[in-house]
Amino acid sequence: MIPAGFRMTPQRMAILAEVQNAERHLTAAEIYERVRRKYPTIAYGTVYRTLHLLAKHGLIQEFPFGDNASRFDRRTDRHDHVHCVVCGELVDVEVPTALLARQVAAEKTGFEILDHQTVFAGICPSCQEKRDRTVQEARAGRR
Amino acid sequence: MIPAGFRMTPQRMAILAEVQNAERHLTAAEIYERVRRKYPTIAYGTVYRTLHLLAKHGLIQEFPFGDNASRFDRRTDRHDHVHCVVCGELVDVEVPTALLARQVAAEKTGFEILDHQTVFAGICPSCQEKRDRTVQEARAGRR
DNA sequence: GTCTATGCAAAACGTTTGCAGATAT
DNA sequence: ATATCTGCAAACGTTTTGCATAGAC
Numbered sequence: 001m002i003p004a005g006f007r008m009t010p011q012r013m014a015i016l017a018e019v020q021n022a023e024r025h026l027t028a029a030e031i032y033e034r035v036r037r038k039y040p041t042i043a044y045g046t047v048y049r050t051l052h053l054l055a056k057h058g059l060i061q062e063f064p065f066g067d068n069a070s071r072f073d074r075r076t077d078r079h080d081h082v083h084c085v086v087c088g089e090l091v092d093v094e095v096p097t098a099l100l101a102r103q104v105a106a107e108k109t110g111f112e113i114l115d116h117q118t119v120f121a122g123i124c125p126s127c128q129e130k131r132d133r134t135v136q137e138a139r140a141g142r143r
Numbered sequence: 144m145i146p147a148g149f150r151m152t153p154q155r156m157a158i159l160a161e162v163q164n165a166e167r168h169l170t171a172a173e174i175y176e177r178v179r180r181k182y183p184t185i186a187y188g189t190v191y192r193t194l195h196l197l198a199k200h201g202l203i204q205e206f207p208f209g210d211n212a213s214r215f216d217r218r219t220d221r222h223d224h225v226h227c228v229v230c231g232e233l234v235d236v237e238v239p240t241a242l243l244a245r246q247v248a249a250e251k252t253g254f255e256i257l258d259h260q261t262v263f264a265g266i267c268p269s270c271q272e273k274r275d276r277t278v279q280e281a282r283a284g285r286r
Numbered sequence: 287g288t289c290t291a292t293g294c295a296a297a298a299c300g301t302t303t304g305c306a307g308a309t310a311t
Numbered sequence: 312a313t314a315t316c317t318g319c320a321a322a323c324g325t326t327t328t329g330c331a332t333a334g335a336c
Contacts, residue, residue: 150309150310150311151310152309152310170300171300171301172300187300187301187302188301188302188303191300191301191302192302192303211299211300212299212300212301213300213301
């Protein structure tokens with residue numbers, strides 16, 4: 001699981017478990033809070049060191065996410081994300097244009113392309129509903 | 144240029160000029176340093192407030208760039224970036240798969256997609272050369 | 287027993303903010 | 312004249328780090 005010379009401590013197992021059992025992409029702070037329920041003395045430093053270790057060895061993936069904090073993902077394969085600009089939710093998505101896009105980017109820039117990642121910004125279904133309800137209420141009120 | 148009620152101060156003009164005349168995408172710290180040559184007492188707060196004001200009104204564009212600091216771009220249209228994982232250089236690139244990708248993302252997630260941004264990670268031409276030279280030297284040395 | 291990992295605390299980093307005084311309009 | 316903007320300094324949230332101790336192997 002982790003290369004020889006590394007120790008599988010209870011803290012590391014707990015951190016890995018939290019990422020793998022998470023219902024969504026967690027920040028380091030969220031992981032820290034969840035692990036703290038079982039290990040009340042765990043330190044932020046341990047959480048960060050462990051997350052980076054796990055990511056480096058391909059057990060999890062880190063997404064350094066613009067505005068705010070990095071998110072950690074149990075998925076380790078390449079994939080893209082959709083980000084709700086209203087509530088902040090971050091959802092995985094597969095988009096099939098990968099190969100063509102990379103080839104174009106390589107040709108246009110001379111770079112050797114190793115990886116890529118697309119972030120779509122938008123409004124999630126639940127926030128669309130809320131917005132639509134608000135618009136309807138506003139119309140009703142105006143009458 | 145900037146809506147009524149806002150003031151065009153020398154500091155704001157200098158900050159806008161630095162972004163527009165930059166040879167590449169600058170961080171807030173780099174902009175601060177450059178503006179400081181002309182306005183030695185300028186404050187970080189002023190730089191950030193101005194950059195956000197300019198971005199909000201569409202005079203520049205901010206890219207909250209994962210790992211490190213936000214970069215500010217004189218281009219205000221949608222475009223993608225190629226990032227050199229060796230030297231950190233960040234270069235603009237156009238990729239034509241936009242419409243299809245957005246449609247797929249919308250269908251798969253139910254999101255209303257407003258925007259998207261792809262970051263390609265790779266090795267820039269100059270770092271490729273350096274690497275190739277190093278490999279050749281290593282081979283020569285081994286003989 | 288050895289060497290790595292942990293907890294703690296301090297600091298680093300990019301960024302934001304409250305406030306009194308300065309300045310564009 | 313007045314509302315906005317500036318500079319300063321303090322504070323913020325995230326992440327990293329040095330160090331002595333604890334604990335996995």
